[in-house]
Amino acid sequence: MVRCLRVCATIAPGSDVGFFAKDAAMMQLADGIRRHGFKKWYERELLRGHAHLVVLIFCCLGLMMALEGATRFRSTADQLFDLMAVVVCTGAGLWALRRYMGLLLRAESIANQADCPRCKAYGRLELAASTSPASAAQTSEAPDQQVAVRCRACGHEWPIYL
Ligand SMILES: [Zn+2]
Numbered sequence: 001m002v003r004c005l006r007v008c009a010t011i012a013p014g015s016d017v018g019f020f021a022k023d024a025a026m027m028q029l030a031d032g033i034r035r036h037g038f039k040k041w042y043e044r045e046l047l048r049g050h051a052h053l054v055v056l057i058f059c060c061l062g063l064m065m066a067l068e069g070a071t072r073f074r075s076t077a078d079q080l081f082d083l084m085a086v087v088v089c090t091g092a093g094l095w096a097l098r099r100y101m102g103l104l105l106r107a108e109s110i111a112n113q114a115d116c117p118r119c120k121a122y123g124r125l126e127l128a129a130s131t132s133p134a135s136a137a138q139t140s141e142a143p144d145q146q147v148a149v150r151c152r153a154c155g156h157e158w159p160i161y162l
Helices: 002-011 019-036 038-071 076-111 133-138
Strands: 125-127 146-151 157-161
Touching: 019 038, 019 125, 019 146, 038 076
Parallel strands: none
Antiparallel strands: 125 146, 146 157
16 A cells, blocks of 8 residues: 555655656655644645645636636637636646645655554654654665664554655
């Protein structure tokens, strides 16, 4: 399941596919866990994702209004304005959809790795002191981007992959 979500996050249009984007996402994950804890970080990611969904809904409404306005016979200036509104709403809506999918897929992928392998505690984790995000990003041996975390309940350490 985790593997499937990781593959989905890789091919999703909103996923950050570039190395630097993944690196930035890993830094953001590590920073978020350090500052707020995993559960708050996850909650914030879901809120960010759904904020993009709200933007998408508004773009759809704007697109429908612009299309309806374009069908009525009016001046050329009005039709050009409607056309511009269609282009802007379509572009912004596609961007919002891409961000929404990317944020949610990444958050779900990471949340599926938040169970402690030893004691099965969910989300009770903190950054492992041995691995800083900067050093993990520069490690060429690691095949994937990862953040080392430690269970607050039992102290077990494991990697979370982006
Ligand atoms: Zn544990």
